Amino acid sequence: MSDISKNKQKTKRTNGWEEAGCEFYQENYCADWDGFAKNPIAITTLLPSKQNRLGTSKRNYTQLDRKQKICWQQFPSTTQRNYQQNDGQFSLLPDLSQVINDEEHIWEEMFQIKQLPLAMHQKKEFKLDLQNATKLRLQGFNQLKWKHRKAWQKIALEWTKFSTIIKLWQSSLKDIEGHFGSGVAAYFIFLRWLFYLNCVTFLLIIIFVIIPNIMTYEKYDKCKVTQNLNRSNNCLTQDIDRKTYLDLKSGGSFNLLDIVQGTGALEISLMFYGGYSNNTVGIAFKDTLNSTYNENQHSFYYDLSSAYIFAVLGYFTTTLIFIVKASAREFKDRLINGRWQFYQYCNLAFGGWDFCIHNEKSSVIKHKAVFNEFKSSIHSKRIETERNNRSNDYMLKLIMIRIIINISVVLTLILSAYVIFLLFNMSLNQGHGKFITINYEEVNSFDTVNVEKPISLQLLELFFDFAPYICIVFLNLLLPAFFKYLCSFEKYSPLFVIKISLIRMIFLRLASLFILLSRFYYIVIPNSDTLIRKSVPYNCWETFVGQQFYKLVLTDFFSHLFVTFCFNLPRAILAIYFNNNFVKFTCEQEFELSKHALDIVYLQTICWIGSFYMPFLPALIIGIMFLMFYIKKFQCLINSRPTKILYGTSRSNSLFMSVLLISFIVSVIVLTYAFAEVSPSTSCGPFKELKTVWDAPLSTFMRMPIFVKDFVFFFGTPAFVIPCFFILILLLYYFYAVSDANKNMVEVLKNQLVLEGHDKKFLLTRLLLTHQDTQE
């Protein structure tokens, strides 16, 4: 016995309270010797490591016990010993041994009660004790500090209460969780997160771009009427053209087709890029007209074009911050020695069951899923060794199959890209191209007579207009099924199958987007369509691009609506009522997380790329996301059965975030290129007098005070860059060294733990033996 205590004392001497705990253990140990004789295994519960824990199982907390548990958190060890000495009368006497605490201390403890693993009535008692305890009043600065903290705490509390109110769809989430587990619910939480993200970022655009534009809208038109003659002569003709065009557009009839296509009055409204102005609004001036061009340095001015670009930049930065914040933990955990994989079995055993499941049927499936997961992880562990022993022939065949399938996937992708390309060309020539030229001619000849087109022609136009988008959406629906079918030949592990089919689907979607963008590019770049551009005085390609994105989003949304309610629902109904194998095979659906996540991310990608050309696109996406929640919920709860694959929350979250991050990077690259290389159209939008969009922030920068400029330029000089480079490298090396040392330390500590464990076991068996000896 003394062996143990000595040993413990040696190791624990460093820590005050642990030392005291050790003495406590000693006392208790002596007292419990008889108990030990009856039940030798109980000795393990007497070990100090057990005593120190906040609550050990089964033990009913007595008054004394509880005080001690609380005390080790808060008081130095000396007070603890006092308890033991008078524990007989302890419960009867007022707690004199305790140091009298000040208000702040008591207040803090009050908050910690709820973190204790105690039953309610014990917590209540403890609260009463705390309330009745004598406390010192805080004085002066401390009082102020405490009040400050209290206020903050209160605000935080109110905020959490408030945030539970504004959290949408709580009951829906509970329902989904109950049926499908937390992995699928994570998808819906992700959807909600995107919804909020768009709300926040759109708010940014509203405040900095849309509201200033609305406020200056009227003045802008007046400016155009009283043309500024000494500005430039091409501005004059263009403005007249523009004005007629605008009149024509806003005067025209406003019908459903216009809404769907984003033409008519919508085209020139603030919805699209073309509706925005490049004015500079001076606040200090009454006459905003003059301030537009008399850049008076001393007044406060608001440059709408800079605001536009900065709002877009801010939009992307905010988004990036949100994404990074949401995925930081994910990446951190995955980076550090892939710990996620490391705790595979524990994760399954201790996190395998979703406590939120409340549905009989899904619980059965969940059991099955957990069982399968256990089986497959054991199985994959076993075949890991066998895999190396696969016969050469077999491997060769498999590799051949995989190569062929990959080639065919690539071919399919290229083919589908080509189809989109063709259709887009066709739609441009047949439908939209004609449409544009007609309008432009009208404008050219100042012919404001509204040409009435027959309905059939309009519908045809509509069809050609939407043909590429319908094709894209169709391919997006069809090809994943095809890829999935191909995948079944490749004999990958189930997890890898999800990943690879996801990658293929991402490629498909990106390919279609890329084709779309490249087509836009050819239209936009002057030398390809010089003819059209010259003949067209008012040509706003940004608005055109915005319209295309608008149509794409609408098509995508309606396709989801259609597929969910008109295609999947009948299938689900068939699957319920026919117990036929074929019907079961074709009609039963599972909620494939990766596919649905991709749907959402795809919308978001379009939103990111398109938001520059159509500032109201985020608003549209907000609305669509809102409806998508219900569509997907319907698809999930009514059309689908629970999946047999076990989606952990962590697994699905990292999936969503990585897909989102990829698409974010792609859209940033695309937009950066567009900003830096493509010249904005000359007759509309906030950047009409600039060569590239980047010039707007650059000119704003040039207008800044000289010291700011100097300061920023300093960052570019070698005097800054070279030392900075060295410091960064040194820091990098330092952190590398630290992490290396930590890794070593972890290893050493792990070994030590094992040794301690062995020692403990050995000593306990020795103790048992000696005890038995003495008994005999």
Add this chain to the structure above:
Amino acid sequence: MGQTKSQFTDEELQDYEDLTFFSKKEILLAHKKFKSLAPEKVGHNKNAKLSMSKILQYPELRVNPFGDRICKVFSSSEDGDMTFEDFLDMMNVFSDACPKKLKAEYAFRIWDFDGDDMLGVSDLKQVIERLCGPENKLDDCDMKEIIHCILAEADFDDDGALSFPEFEHVTDKSRDFLNSFRIRL
């Protein structure tokens, strides 16, 4: 709502609010759910003791393979019968706001079937058996291997059982634990 409210005094509600992670509204909601398990009994006495079989009718507990263990752990009389306060304690631990440490503590108690304050081989075996459900039986060989793997991952001091610190470490690293050990009110 008015009727439910009248069952609690303001002080009681304040107490509950201070001692749990719930707001007053959520506490009343919890009581409503508790009441729905046995409307008459609870209507008569708001803190009535309901038998374990009654408590197990709560949807999430009914299908939970560890339902009986949960009842026992949270029951103040240790026989699985629960009063409203016990029920509130339980929902408190399963709530979103509850810190990981507290959750781990109770999870440990729930899975510690034999009550020796260690998750030994027999405990782990029961956990896995219950997780897989009555229909799906793992054979002995697989079971042994799984338990071996779990211990290899988490049993740092190599004593053949998970102590609480080891268990807490594992739950700390496993994000699924925090997300799955949760029942929405």
